[in-house]
Amino acid sequence: MTQAVGIARAHTNIALIKYWGKRDKDLFLPMNSSLSLTLEAFYTDTKVTFDDELIKDIFLLNGKEQSEKEVAKISHFLDLFCEYIGKRPFARVESINFVPTAAGLASSASAFAALALAVADALKLDMTRQELSTFARRGSGSSTRSLFGGFVEWAMGTSSEDSMAHPVDDADWDIGMLVLVVDSQEKKIASRIGMEHTVQTSPFYPAWIETAREDLQAMKAAIAEKDFETLGRITEHNGFKMHATTLSANPPFTYWSADSLLAQEAVRLVREELQVPAYMTMDAGPNVKILCRASDMGRLQKALSIHFPAENIISSLPGPAAYVLSEADWQQSKMRLTEGNHI
Incomplete structure (x- = not known):
């Protein structure tokens, strides 16, 4: 060669x-x-x-x-x-x-x-x-x-x-996601480090593992039935449970920033005002993702732009x-x- x-x-x-x-x-x-x-x-x-x-x-x-x-x-x-x-x-x-x-x-x-x-x-x-x-x-x-x-x-x-x-x-049933980019800088705590510290020190971690297994089965059932609201509720609950393990680690830490909290509150306000199903999740970083119906992305994006710059709100359909x-x-x-x- x-x-x-x-x-x-x-x-x-x-x-x-x-x-x-x-x-x-x-x-x-x-x-x-x-x-x-x-x-x-x-x-x-x-x-x-x-x-x-x-x-x-x-x-x-x-x-x-x-x-x-x-x-x-x-x-x-x-x-x-x-x-x-x-x-x-x-x-x-x-x-x-x-x-x-x-x-x-x-x-x-x-x-x-x-x-x-x-x-x-x-x-x-x-x-x-x-x-x-x-x-x-x-x-x-x-x-x-x-x-x-x-x-x-x-x-x-x-x-x-x-x-x-x-x-x-294939998620080809009116599925979409908005990403609120509150900070695109490199995070201070790498995921690998955060995971290891959490596993070793969080008293909540065993409960996380047990409930994550239950969440997975319930979510797969919701996907099979194309039950978007159940899918969304499980998504939001599972994500916040994960972050609870970092807050309960010793010493505690978080990937959230002040703007992350503002973004979370903005999502809650907007979904109540519009009365549309929209569910938050966050990974090991400060940015907030919103699982929603693809047909609702435009309205959500417009409403959220009152709280955050429009260029910081990125919409996406499911990828290949x-x-x-x-x-x-x-x-x-x-x-x-x-x-x-x-x-």
Whole structure:
């Protein structure tokens, strides 16, 4: 192999039943199964070039060469695939994030899902999408779900081989999500650190695990019945329960900011005024996501713009599964980067 190239796009996903805590830190095995909605609005494009003439791995994010620490993360991820094929050529990895990085908007999910699919495409690996998700998981747990579109379950499994994602429903029944971006800066406490601290110190954590399992079964039933309001209520309750574990950790911490609280209150006010079903959820970051009917997004966005700048309220329909891009697609993404149109 002189040179092998793969290019892929993966969209972010927002967990409705949260993944919070690992039972195996090295294999990224979760403490509970989770369920998410893939979003159309946010995604990562990644190009991987394996080249026998390279003497080390190179990683560029949004056109900028990254530090040795960041390259090491990518190298470790590439090692997993190269162990699978029995050889280890070095690679040039170029990613363009159309997602704010490390702000609780699942940038790592789309990033590692895109990287996994690009690698599989470059190396012509004969893997099912479920099998590929077990590799993506080793880069970022939530990336397991970004290989699929619509509603996706990440089954916790019993081992590394069966802790994988699978599609649940295409979410093509008037499903939408608004994202209130109150802060797109990198968060101070990484998800990995926050999870570990919570698992070790929160007295609420065992109850979180038990009720998360119950929530998952109830949510899957609601999706099967296309019962949006039950789906929404479970989403909101599950998300706040997750954040209760961080507040009960020792010492306590939170991913919320003052603006997060203002956003939460704005959502409550608006949904009461409009009398529309709209349900909040938050991940490990300050931004508030609102699960709603796609047909209600316009009214909600207009009403919320009284409380927050309109440009900070992003609407999204359900997103597709990750897919391979052409070189022409890649060049268009690079052009958007040059023009400053990435997030």
